[in-house]
Amino acid sequence: MRERVRLRPVVDADLEAMVRYRGDADVCRFLPFEPQTAEDIRGRIGHLFGGTSLEGERGGVVLAIEHLADGTVIGDLVIFHLDLRAGSAEIGWVVSPAASGQGLATEAVRALIDTAFAVYGLRRLVARIDADNARSLALAERVGMRREAHLVENEWFKGRWSDEVDFGILSREWVTGE
Numbered sequence: 001m002r003e004r005v006r007l008r009p010v011v012d013a014d015l016e017a018m019v020r021y022r023g024d025a026d027v028c029r030f031l032p033f034e035p036q037t038a039e040d041i042r043g044r045i046g047h048l049f050g051g052t053s054l055e056g057e058r059g060g061v062v063l064a065i066e067h068l069a070d071g072t073v074i075g076d077l078v079i080f081h082l083d084l085r086a087g088s089a090e091i092g093w094v095v096s097p098a099a100s101g102q103g104l105a106t107e108a109v110r111a112l113i114d115t116a117f118a119v120y121g122l123r124r125l126v127a128r129i130d131a132d133n134a135r136s137l138a139l140a141e142r143v144g145m146r147r148e149a150h151l152v153e154n155e156w157f158k159g160r161w162s163d164e165v166d167f168g169i170l171s172r173e174w175v176t177g178e
């Protein structure tokens with residue numbers, strides 16, 4: 001299968017595209033932040049701009065999802081909450097609604113998992129998803145992550161008690177290029 005997306009470090013030139021999707025209230029509905037401006041994005045992930053390594057005990061990296069057809073940034077992915085001793089981290093994603101329904105997010109998350117295991121040498125990945133976020137739940141299942149827990153009303157989130165569904169995958173379970 002021909003690759004349609006590429007993961008790369010986030011650069012300043014990506015801010016305009018990121019504001020388009022991260023500034024969308026519907027996109028941010030299940031994310032731990034409100035719609036963002038360029039300044040908000042820089043403040044939240046600016047220390048990771050251009051970063052390609054997981055630094056420190058609680059380090060992280062943000063990667064842009066570039067659509068190879070036209071070079072646009074259609075989302076971003078993150079590896080964070082790193083535990084070096086356990087070889088584990090959490091992954092997350094934000095994808096532009098303009099890119100939905102084309103399988104691009106699935107390709108990008110598969111590439112992220114490949115990167116986490118092959119490049120960073122991690123052993124275990126988790127994704128924590130709001131139970132009402134049907135698209136992200138389906139995406140985690142599509143890429144082969146295992147549903148491990150459903151936490152009921154575990155967090156007060158954006159004016160309501162939210163349920164969280166936790167997914168996991170081990171490096172030994174991951175088959176590259178599924």
